[in-house]
Amino acid sequence: xxxxxxxxxxxxxxxxxxxxxxxPVYVIGGYVRxxxxxxxxxxxxxVVVGDGLSxxxxxxxxxxxxxxxxxxxxxxxxMIRWHDYVVEFVGARKESYKLYSRKPDVRPGSLTDxxxxxxxxxxxxxxxxxxxxxxxxxxxxxxxxxxxxGIIRTPLDPDITFSDxxxxxxxxxRFASQLGFSIDKTSLDAIYRNRNRLRIVxxxxxxxxxxxxxxxxxxxxxxxxxxxxxxxxVFFPQFAALQGVDTVNGKSHKDNFYHTxxxxxxxxxxxxxxxxxxxxxLHDIAKPATKKFDQELGWTFHGHEFKGAKMVPHxxxxxxxxLGDPMKFVQKMVLLxxxxxxxxxxxxxxxxxxxxxxDAGDDIDKLMLLCQADITTKNEYKIRKYRxxxxxxxxxxxxxxxxxxxxxxxxxxxxxxxxxxxxxxxGKEIGLIKNAIREAILDGLIANTFEDAVRLMKEEGARLxxxxxxxxxxxxxxxxxxxxxxxxxEEK
Numbered sequence: 001x002x003x004x005x006x007x008x009x010x011x012x013x014x015x016x017x018x019x020x021x022x023x024p025v026y027v028i029g030g031y032v033r034x035x036x037x038x039x040x041x042x043x044x045x046x047v048v049v050g051d052g053l054s055x056x057x058x059x060x061x062x063x064x065x066x067x068x069x070x071x072x073x074x075x076x077x078x079m080i081r082w083h084d085y086v087v088e089f090v091g092a093r094k095e096s097y098k099l100y101s102r103k104p105d106v107r108p109g110s111l112t113d114x115x116x117x118x119x120x121x122x123x124x125x126x127x128x129x130x131x132x133x134x135x136x137x138x139x140x141x142x143x144x145x146x147x148x149x150g151i152i153r154t155p156l157d158p159d160i161t162f163s164d165x166x167x168x169x170x171x172x173x174r175f176a177s178q179l180g181f182s183i184d185k186t187s188l189d190a191i192y193r194n195r196n197r198l199r200i201v202x203x204x205x206x207x208x209x210x211x212x213x214x215x216x217x218x219x220x221x222x223x224x225x226x227x228x229x230x231x232x233x234v235f236f237p238q239f240a241a242l243q244g245v246d247t248v249n250g251k252s253h254k255d256n257f258y259h260t261x262x263x264x265x266x267x268x269x270x271x272x273x274x275x276x277x278x279x280x281x282l283h284d285i286a287k288p289a290t291k292k293f294d295q296e297l298g299w300t301f302h303g304h305e306f307k308g309a310k311m312v313p314h315x316x317x318x319x320x321x322x323l324g325d326p327m328k329f330v331q332k333m334v335l336l337x338x339x340x341x342x343x344x345x346x347x348x349x350x351x352x353x354x355x356x357x358x359d360a361g362d363d364i365d366k367l368m369l370l371c372q373a374d375i376t377t378k379n380e381y382k383i384r385k386y387r388x389x390x391x392x393x394x395x396x397x398x399x400x401x402x403x404x405x406x407x408x409x410x411x412x413x414x415x416x417x418x419x420x421x422x423x424x425x426x427g428k429e430i431g432l433i434k435n436a437i438r439e440a441i442l443d444g445l446i447a448n449t450f451e452d453a454v455r456l457m458k459e460e461g462a463r464l465x466x467x468x469x470x471x472x473x474x475x476x477x478x479x480x481x482x483x484x485x486x487x488x489x490e491e492k
Contacts, residue, residue, distance in 0.1 A: 177222030
């Protein structure tokens with residue numbers, strides 16, 4: 001662990017110490033933990049044994065125009081921004097909880113009271129800013145030893161700690177996942193006993209912790225703990241349902257829960273994109289609903305990508321995740337996640353690559369990352385074959401894009417041109433002609449040019465009994481952006 005030399009020299013804490021004089025003032029919690037672990041942190045919690053709001057005003061005056069301060073008299077707290085630091089001030093307090101609320105009744109208390117209310121021993125550490133004991137580490141609950149051992153443990157009885165504020169159970173898992181720590185058995189058992197208390201926590205709070213688990217270096221650590229403690233079954237039953245293996249006539253399918261975690265870890269090693277990681281979480285989410293046993297084929301999950309894409313909006317809504325572009329991106333990834341893998345297993349044709357580029361648009365590179373992460377077979381022959389074919393798919397993607405400009409492509413003849421040429425109002429004929437042109441270009445039957453598209457337009461128009469009124473002029477069709485995901489009807 002890091003020593004305290006850098007902390008002692010920090011100008012911010014020197015300034016606070018000068019204001020403190022002999023008043024008991026401490027840096028408490030996460031900043032101290034991260035300082036000891038050598039992790040960068042700019043979020044600082046200051047606890048004052050006394051009037052935290054009045055003390056914050058004095059610090060703000062001390063720092064002068066270089067700081068920005070906000071004071072919350074109703075709550076007795078303050079926040080000061082100083083350079084890159086966000087510093088929160090509060091007076092030492094003690095808390096009591098009601099059975100059906102995680103919002104505590106707060107009263108002034110001693111420093112020990114304040115430390116006892118902390119969630120974990122590693123967050124109940126303090127550093128004195130009092131001038132007489134400046135830089136002295138305060139550790140009443142063995143937090144330093146737990147940091148050294150890599151253990152998450154509560155300062156008090158874990159049943160009380162987790163029942164009082166059930167979100168702490170999610171935080172325990174999140175810290176274990178972020179830091180690579182383990183949760184001590186007493187606390188782990190208490191999480192299991194109190195798992196249903198999580199139901200009183202708002203979805204937004206749960207999602208905030210879940211996103212941090214998903215963004216951790218090895219997310220499977222967190223998800224395994226969520227499943228082991230039963231928390232996952234409480235707030236994300238669709239994902240927990242992936243766990244398990246069925247066997248019929250000696251034929252078994254893989255455990256899709258642990259497969260998904262392996263895919264998520266593989267992806268986490270190459271991308272820190274939260275929404276791409278969410279796509280990994282959800283890519284096989286519909287396998288339990290589509291699982292069937294065929295006497296000849298064994299276990300099948302036909303159409304799980306389509307059903308999974310339909311499930312994405314419901315899951316995002318339940319977790320209060322953004323329903324705009326992030327949701328549409330995840331939905332697209334779930335829908336398309338099998339396509340590059342199928343290409344890597346078969347002969348890679350120009351037509352198939354064009355269609356993949358057309359459907360994925362600017363998200364093609366992220367889709368390829370997801371699909372490479374999805375290859376979790378332990379068969380060395382299959383691994384080598386997939387890797388070789390994936391390289392071929394990548395090469396084809398580059399070649400086709402350079403030649404045909406299919407990414408985010410729109411056919412060279414627009415609906416407006418078709419209507420003007422045949423004197424039509426908006427109707428199904430326009431869609432039929434446009435689809436015919438698009439499919440012909442994607443299949444390589446005609447070139448991606450205005451002239452070839454017009455020739456086919458005329459042929460399709462004649463086939464539909466339409467009469468050409470105006471010879472279309474060549475126009476430049478602008479790029480209309482990424483191809484949208486299909487508009488799935490919501491499930492009843």
